[in-house]
Amino acid sequence: MTNAAFRLWEGFSGATLQSNGVLFEGLDRKLSPLPESTDAPVQNPSLNLAMRFQVAGDFEINITATLTAANSTYFLFHGVIPMVQDEWYCAMSTFKAQIVNGDWCYWTMYHPDNTEAGNAAASVGNNVIYTFKREGTELVFLTNGVEVTRQSDMCLFADGVVYLSLDEANVGATFFVTQITTTGTVEETPVRSVPKTAGTLRDKAGKFRIGTAVATYPMVFDDQYRTILGNEFNQLTPENCMKFQFIQPARGVYDFYESDKLIDYAERNGMDVHGHTVAWNEATPQWLWDGWLDGTITATEVGKILDEHIERLFGRYKGRMVSFDLINEPFLDWTDQLRDSVWYQALGRGYIERALRKAHEVDPDVLLFINEWGCEEAGDKQDFLFNLVVELQTAGVPIHGIGLQMHEDMNAEYQASWRSNTPSVTKAHLKSAIARFKSLGIEVRVSELDINPHRSLATTPEAVAAWYATYLEACIEAGAHSFTMWGFTDRWSSLNEWYDYYNHGNGLIYDAQYQPKLSYQALSNKLDEMAQSVTDRFPS
Structure with missing residues (x-):
């Protein structure tokens, strides 16, 4: 892999692109509950997710890094995109590899049905090559070619995708990544325009937001x-x-x-x-x-x-x-x-x-x-x-x-x-x-609608579908500034519980498999019914 792919980290806080790699600095990122809460802050959430590998069968990913003293460095390999909410994040189907002070390796496998963890002496010093690979039905973690652990893969990467994020726990500590190689392919993730089709909510809404x-x-x-x-x-x-x-x-x-x-x-x-x-x-x-x-x-x-x-x-x-x-x-x-x-x-x-x-x-x-x-x-x-x-x-x-x-x-x-x-x-x-x-001469918007x-x-x-349509009708009739739902698919809903990543909420208009629900159709039908009102109240 060429260093050009390091551009994927450009713009992250704590990541500085250099001619021969990326310097990561520990910033003590936290998603923090309120002071009166008994919950501890969520340390170092996976906010620097930038790189995706397409893999098939056995695969291998190598990360070459230089560590500073007293450095606690995390490399996380995700099989599914982590869920991030206001004060929490959840990274299931993830293998976490960690080195502490260059002396110990810790590893954790997060799986919806089971979590495994362990540690081993490492003595890797300041320079380390992390190796993470799948061999048959096992996942293997090595440092400088020495095997740290070998575990059943538990189908963590059954979809053929590995998302990589890197994080650093200690404020002021740094590590420098100089090379990443993989037997798979690194996929660039540019922001894209998507094709527009007739008959969608957007198409029917016209100038109404x-x-x-x-x-x-x-x-x-x-x-x-x-x-x-x-x-x-x-x-x-x-x-x-x-x-x-x-x-x-x-x-x-x-x-x-x-x-x-x-x-x-x-x-x-x-x-x-x-x-x-x-x-x-x-x-x-x-x-x-x-x-x-x-x-x-x-x-x-x-x-x-x-x-x-x-x-x-x-x-x-x-x-x-x-x-x-x-x-x-x-x-x-x-x-x-x-x-x-x-x-x-x-x-x-x-x-x-x-x-x-x-x-x-x-x-x-x-x-x-x-x-x-x-x-x-x-x-x-x-x-x-x-x-x-x-x-x-x-x-x-x-x-x-x-x-x-x-x-x-x-x-x-x-x-x-x-x-x-x-x-x-x-x-x-x-x-x-x-x-x-x-x-009062101000605008009014429905800003975070979901119906649980x-x-x-x-x-x-x-x-539920009838209520969605009723609220849309009220907004159009009353001349609201906009009608916004707090998400559209149950797969990424704030109604999901932090402790139950896979048991999705069901209060939005698409299900967790991206299939439109009755609520979607009710909104679509309401826009058809009110087409003239939409045009009259929100002209082009």
């Missing part, structure tokens, strides 16, 4: 996902890759690899981009929480960090995004109190105004949204959001829209007293909410 949240790695690596995405939708929202902890995984270190891919994909396929998100407590990186809580980052610095982050993100994509969820879920549960985020603790209520003014200054053409749950129905929380918008408008703050998330539940245990197959929000509720906020039938309690898919 019908969108979905996007998982970046399937967009790059998964042909079925990529094709459906570009053919069926005309707007996309990054599910994770524009969140603060993904964009700035270490202080002052920015990672635009995934968001660049997403923007490129959208432009190649004529799709609007609705960005997501900056100021949200659940996507605050661990380094910021730690620095604020231990006093090494002051309130003044928190403000500067927020400003600088917005300047870098909005400056990079100036003129390339239509809208953005700048403020996400500001309210604490069902109260009028703001969430106890770093931003609120350091800057008070003024963090919202500060962020909105800064983003508008950097790119005045982007519509800035506040995105919140629980405001689709009349009640206290809708009032709180309405009053916040009025407060901002009175102060002359640029606020252009609100997002109604609409993660809807059917047949949940806590809804036992409800009529069967009934989610919480009716068509009348939704139209009323849209009209109320539009009366709760697999063990679900009754009829027809009911």
